Amino acid sequence: MPITENSVRPIYETELDRTREDQVFDVLSRVLNFDCIGVPKLSVVDKLLCRNGTLIAVAEFKTRTIKHDAYPTYMLSSNKHTAMLALSASLKVPAVLIVMFSDLIVFTKLRRGYEQKSGGRTDRGDHKDVGACVFIPMQEFKTITGATSKQEVSHAVRKQTKTV
Numbered sequence: 001m002p003i004t005e006n007s008v009r010p011i012y013e014t015e016l017d018r019t020r021e022d023q024v025f026d027v028l029s030r031v032l033n034f035d036c037i038g039v040p041k042l043s044v045v046d047k048l049l050c051r052n053g054t055l056i057a058v059a060e061f062k063t064r065t066i067k068h069d070a071y072p073t074y075m076l077s078s079n080k081h082t083a084m085l086a087l088s089a090s091l092k093v094p095a096v097l098i099v100m101f102s103d104l105i106v107f108t109k110l111r112r113g114y115e116q117k118s119g120g121r122t123d124r125g126d127h128k129d130v131g132a133c134v135f136i137p138m139q140e141f142k143t144i145t146g147a148t149s150k151q152e153v154s155h156a157v158r159k160q161t162k163t164v
Contacts, residue, residue, distance in 0.1 A: 009128060011042070021046060021061050024100060028144060044083045049096070057109075058087055059096045068101040068138065075119045078132035084110055099141070106141035 018041075025036045025047055034056060037048040049057040060080070076097065088095035088110070095110040114137075120130035 010126065012124070013041075017063075020063070024061065024105075025059075028098070028105070031144065044080075044087050045095070055091060055093050057094045057096045058084065058091065059098055060084060062097070062099045064099060064101050066102060068099075068104045068106055068141070071138070073115070073135035073137055074099060074141070075133045075135055077120075078116060078134055081110060081114070081134045085112065097136070098144070105144045107144055108136060108141045110136075 022038075028034075029036050029049075033051065035050045037050060039045060039048060045058040046061045047059045048055055049059050062076075074097075084095040084097075096107055097110055098105065098107045114134035116132060116134050118131065119133035119135070122130065
């Protein structure tokens with residue numbers, strides 16, 4: 001696990017993760033008619049979303065290997081939530097969370113006021129993976145039509161690659 005010079009936390013995101021993320025954003029930008037601007041590694045968000053040269057949102061992308069209805073809420077680090085809302089406020093655009101589940105790709109515009117409690121993951125053996133989290137009700141997410149599953153996105157990415 002690589003560690004940055006100024007960090008004591010391992011970086012779990014791999015180049016393959018970033019490549020997949022770029023492929024998904026490429027498909028979504030075509031389906032939803034927006035342009036993506038990449039940001040440096042370890043930024044608060046994954047992409048800046050623009051339409052006709054105007055910033056329309058800041059976006060974070062997550063992948064989950066479960067179905068979208070496996071839990072009644074989506075858990076997000078409180079630190080990530082707070083940082084995204086601060087960036088959103090300073091840029092005067094919405095903060096959008098996009099999640100690719102095994103069966104659907106969904107999104108929601110983040111807001112204040114979600115339930116907060118301790119949560120996280122324990123499968124990596126990193127005690128810092130557990131901490132304050134916000135729990136976003138799944139009913140607040142909307143399905144992104146036109147690219148509704150990993151298979152459809154993968155198919156669209158493969159199809160794009162063949163036509164280039």
